[in-house]
Structures are given as C-alpha cells and as structure tokens.
Amino acid sequence: MTHQAAEVAKRRTFAIISHPDAGKTTITEKLLLMGKAIAVAGTVKSRKSDRHATSDWMEMEKQRGISITTSVMQFPYRDHMVNLLDTPGHEDFSEDTYRTLTAVDSALMVLDGGKGVEPRTIALMDVCRLRDTPIVSFINKLDRDIRDPIELLDEIEAVLKIKAAPITWPIGCYRDFKGVYHLADDYIIVYTAGHGHERTETKIIEKLDSDEARAHLGDEYDRFVDQLELVQGACHEFNQQEFLDGQLTPVFFGTALGNFGVDHVLDAVVDWAPKPLARVANERTVEPVEDKFTGFVFKIQANMDPKHRDRIAFMRICSGKYEKGMKMRHVRTGKDVRIGDALTFFSSEREQLEEAFAGDIIGLHNHGTIQIGDTFTEGEALGFTGIPHFAPELFRRVRLRDPLKSKQLRQGLQQLAEEGATQVFFPERSNDIILGAVGVLQFDVVASRLKEEYKVECSYEPITVYSARWIDCSDKKKLEEFSNKAVENLAIDGGGHLTYLAPTRVNLALMEERWPDVKFRATREHH
Numbered sequence: 360m361t362h363q364a365a366e367v368a369k370r371r372t373f374a375i376i377s378h379p380d381a382g383k384t385t386i387t388e389k390l391l392l393m394g395k396a397i398a399v400a401g402t403v404k405s406r407k408s409d410r411h412a413t414s415d416w417m418e419m420e421k422q423r424g425i426s427i428t429t430s431v432m433q434f435p436y437r438d439h440m441v442n443l444l445d446t447p448g449h450e451d452f453s454e455d456t457y458r459t460l461t462a463v464d465s466a467l468m469v470l471d472g473g474k475g476v477e478p479r480t481i482a483l484m485d486v487c488r489l490r491d492t493p494i495v496s497f498i499n500k501l502d503r504d505i506r507d508p509i510e511l512l513d514e515i516e517a518v519l520k521i522k523a524a525p526i527t528w529p530i531g532c533y534r535d536f537k538g539v540y541h542l543a544d545d546y547i548i549v550y551t552a553g554h555g556h557e558r559t560e561t562k563i564i565e566k567l568d569s570d571e572a573r574a575h576l577g578d579e580y581d582r583f584v585d586q587l588e589l590v591q592g593a594c595h596e597f598n599q600q601e602f603l604d605g606q607l608t609p610v611f612f613g614t615a616l617g618n619f620g621v622d623h624v625l626d627a628v629v630d631w632a633p634k635p636l637a638r639v640a641n642e643r644t645v646e647p648v649e650d651k652f653t654g655f656v657f658k659i660q661a662n663m664d665p666k667h668r669d670r671i672a673f674m675r676i677c678s679g680k681y682e683k684g685m686k687m688r689h690v691r692t693g694k695d696v697r698i699g700d701a702l703t704f705f706s707s708e709r710e711q712l713e714e715a716f717a718g719d720i721i722g723l724h725n726h727g728t729i730q731i732g733d734t735f736t737e738g739e740a741l742g743f744t745g746i747p748h749f750a751p752e753l754f755r756r757v758r759l760r761d762p763l764k765s766k767q768l769r770q771g772l773q774q775l776a777e778e779g780a781t782q783v784f785f786p787e788r789s790n791d792i793i794l795g796a797v798g799v800l801q802f803d804v805v806a807s808r809l810k811e812e813y814k815v816e817c818s819y820e821p822i823t824v825y826s827a828r829w830i831d832c833s834d835k836k837k838l839e840e841f842s843n844k845a846v847e848n849l850a851i852d853g854g855g856h857l858t859y860l861a862p863t864r865v866n867l868a869l870m871e872e873r874w875p876d877v878k879f880r881a882t883r884e885h886h
C-alpha cells in the first residue's frame with residue numbers, strides 16, 4: 360500500500376446527530392479525551408451559547424474563536440485518524456447542518472435514553488438517508504431512569520425506518536446501572552460511577568455464565584438472563600453490509616457524563632464505519648487514493664474578527680494530498696491560488712500537521728471569493744455535486760433604516776447569502792429585498808451581522824410568501840411565456856437564478872399543474 364492509501368485507510372470522518380440536550384457536547388468532550396486531545400474533560404468550552412435566546416447572539420459572535428476551532432476536530436485514536444465535524448446547534452434545523460453531513464462518511468446518532476427519538480433526530484436522519492450514510496447509535500444517560508430499552512429499539516425501527524442491532528445491552532439503569540453486556544462476545548463491561556472526567560481502565564467480566572457475573576448482577580441476574588433471551592430472539596444481528604448501506608444501525612448504551620460507553624461507539628466507528636468514500640462530481644467519480652488533490656467547500660464561517668470580514672471556508676479533501684504552500688485551482692473562478700496558511704484541526708499535544716489527506720478538513724482564509732459548493736483541484740475542471748440550497752420556508756421583507764445605505768445593504772446581503780447565512784431574493788417587479796430562511800433564528804443573526812459588519816441597520820416586515828421554487832425550463836419560448844404571466848411573483852436570487860415566490864400552497868400547486876414544462880425545484884445545486 361502506498362503512503363497515501365495507508366493514510367486514507369486510517370481516516371474516519373463523522374458527525375454527531377442528536378436532538379438538543381441529548382448529550383452531543385458531553386460526548387464530544389469524551390471523544391476528545393479518548394483522542395488525548397484534552398487531558399481532563401471539562402476543558403472544552405460548551406457551545407451552549409447556540410441555544411440561547413437570539414439577544415445573546417453577539418455574545419455568541421465574540422465566542423466564535425472557540426466555535427471555529429471546535430467545528431472540526433481531528434484526533435488520533437488507536438492507529439486511526441478521526442475527524443469529528445460539529446453540526447451547528449442552532450435551534451432551527453439549518454442548511455449548514457445539511458451541508459456538514461455531506462462532508463462526512465458516517466454519523467453517530469445520540470439519543471437520550473429517557474426520551475428516545477425526538478423531532479430533530481428524525482430531521483437529521485432524513486438528511487442522512489439521502490446519502491445512505493452509515494449510522495452508529497448511542498443511547499445516553501443510563502445513569503438516569505431510562506425507558507425500556509426494547510421499546511427504544513422498537514421506536515428507532517418504527518420511526519426512523521432503520522434496523523436496530525444492539526451490540527451491547529444495559530444492565531439496569533439509574534442507581535442500579537451496572538454496566539453493559541456484549542451480546543455477541545459474551546462479556547460484561549463494568550460501570551463504576553465517579554470517573555466521568557478521566558480516562559480509566561476498563562473492567563471486564565468474562566462470560567455471563569460465571570460466578571463473578573452472578574455476584575455483580577446480584578438479585579437482577581435471573582431477570583437479566585430472561586430479558587436477554589427475549590432480546591436475542593427479537594432483535595436484528597449486526598450485519599456489516601447492511602450497516603454500510605445505511606439499512607441497519609448498531610446500538611450501544613452508556614452514559615456520556617459518566618464517561619462510559621463512548622469508547623465503544625468510537626471503536627465501532629473505527630472498526631466498522633467506512634474510510635473516506637469516493638465522491639461524485641459532474642464529470643466523473645473521484646477516488647480518495649487518486650494522486651491529484653481535489654476538495655469541495657461545504658461551509659463558510661465568519662472569523663473571530665468581524666471587522667476584517669475574514670471568513671474561513673471549510674473544505675473536505677476528496678483525493679490527493681494537501682501540502683503547505685501547494686497551488687490549487689479554484690474551479691469556479693478558474694484562478695490558481697497558492698495556499699500557505701490553510702488551517703488544519705489537529706487537536707492534540709502533538710504538532711500541527713503540514714499535510715492532509717482525503718477525509719480530512721482544511722480551513723482556507725476567504726476574503727469573499729470562495730462560495731459554498733466550490734471545488735478546488737490541481738487544474739482539472741471538476742465540480743462536486745450534492746451540496747444544495749434548500750427552498751426557504753420563512754420570508755421577510757427587509758426595511759432599511761437609512762435609505763442612503765442601500766448599496767451596503769445589497770453588498771452585505773449578497774455576501775451573507777454566499778456564506779449561506781440567508782437567502783436573498785430581488786423581485787422583478789419591485790425594489791423590495793426579500794430574505795428567505797430555513798429557520799427563524801437566521802433572520803436575527805443576519806440583522807445583527809449587517810449592523811456589526813456592514814454598519815447597516817434594518818428591520819423586517821412580514822410578507823405573504825409560502826415557499827420559493829427555482830425555475831428551470833429547457834424550452835425558451837415556454838419560459839418566456841411563463842415569465843410574462845408569473846412576473847408578479849418572480850424574483851432573482853443571490854446567485855442570479857430565476858425564482859418563483861409562491862404566495863400560497865394552493866397557488867404553487869396550481870402553477871405546477873398549469874405549467875408542466877416548467878420545473879419548480881425545491882433545491883438548487885450551487886453552480
């Protein structure tokens with residue numbers, strides 16, 4: 360195996376999907392503890408600010424330094440290199456989250472054992488299913504009272520439409536939580552409370568049918584053995600191929616707070632989850648072990664210092680190798696750029712890496728030229744696909760406080776739209792500016808960033824738009840006819856695309872029926 364192929368094979372790139380409060384932050388911390396990226400848990404600043412009311416957003420902005428370095432975390436585990444991508448924690452399901460999930464090869468689903476499958480879990484699983492992303496599951500908070508584990512697995516299967524294969528099975532919960540039993544390999548991993556903040560030795564009891572196991576389970580022993588019979592009869596067995604196809608999820612139990620079980624899921628990611636996968640571009644499929652460098656930008660984030668308007672573009676490497684100082688072609692602009700100061704996210708006592716491979720994420724300093732979805736290569740004209748915009752569901756008309764600032768407003772909105780913070784529409788028939796968002800928090804974020812970064816104050820007015828659809832039509836004449844008829848509801852979006860702003864659901868349905876040659880698209884690929 361070449362050095363490059365070996366490096367690719369070592370990599371695992373994944374994200375955590377969960378409903379707020381299920382324990383994502385706590386698990387992230389424990390993962391970093393295991394990757395020796397931090398010595399003691401509790402040192403990672405919680406990203407709870409995301410959850411606060413919108414008035415706290417400026418405070419959030421001040422803390423961006425933290426969220427930037429934690430939005431991608433790279434650490435070694437066993438003989439592997441793990442890239443953990445943080446999915447944004449906004450209250451609203453955001454496009455950013457979706458795009459982050461396009462940059463991973465697998466995901467870790469975390470459920471609160473007391474609650475089970477929650478709304479955000481469902482939304483995120485829907486996104487994962489679009490690409491059949493393999494999912495490892497972790498049922499958290501076993502140190503509390505949890506729901507019947509069998510019922511939880513049934514819920515995963517029924518609601519999320521994925522087979523659930525328990526790998527471990529919990530022995531009690533809350534004060535009686537005694538650890539987990541490994542179903543296939545017949546051993547108990549013993550839980551001892553009070554070691555949540557450090558790496559500890561794992562205590563194992565070989566074989567359930569042993570005196571030691573009987574002593575450990577005490578009065579619960581017989582009931583547990585009975586339950587296991589039921590579980591083994593009723594549950595799916597783990598199957599590697601079904602897991603890789605996104606049809607089956609291995610399920611683990613534990614407590615992130617108690618630092619128990621998180622290592623089992625990390626082992627599962629390393630042992631079972633795929634190494635960096637091939638990526639589809641418009642022109643061809645790109646293999647991770649190809650010599651030449653390729654990558655795509657899936658996220659742009661404002662930097663710590665809003666005054667400089669410096670932003671970081673996060674790029675997933677799809678093939679080849681990044682080396683400090685290398686030259687890359689920015690395919691959309693056709694320009695060659697030398698990249699000497701890309702950020703890598705190796706978060707350990709060891710030194711920063713100077714090279715990166717497929718599966719890794721690097722951060723490029725962006726002064727407004729890089730857009731989400733952009734592809735970089737060593738010269739080949741490639742465009743990676745699958746990083747779409749979504750039709751927004753919420754709309755506001757922007758009202759400018761100082762009319763003389765309309766140029767700054769347009770410029771600001773254009774840039775924020777490029778970054779993916781909002782979508783902007785310019786109606787054909789008026790001078791209005793309409794903002795579209797997938798989640799309501801986005802509007803406040805945009806207003807406060809316009810004020811801080813562009814010195815423009817604006818407010819919002821309600822507007823009756825039900826949804827937006829990107830218009831596509833190969834028949835020029837039909838398109839013209841349609842454009843004339845529908846002009847009142849047509850707009851150009853921030854990327855220059857013709858968009859239909861439907862006032863109501865009924866109107867949209869009618870228009871789609873009336874204009875069968877016109878495509879009303881709910882998603883749009885970048886470029």
Ligand code: G4P
Pocket residue numbers: 377378379380381382383384385386499500501502503613614615616617
């Ligand atoms: P999130 O990022 O998914 O939103 O969840 P986070 O890790 O912040 O966890 C949400 C709450 O659940 C936190 O409590 C956290 O301490 C708690 N938690 C996480 N894992 C476990 C677990 O295994 N057992 C128990 N009992 N609690 C767990 P909080 O009170 O909201 O915050 P904090 O003030 O304790 O940090």
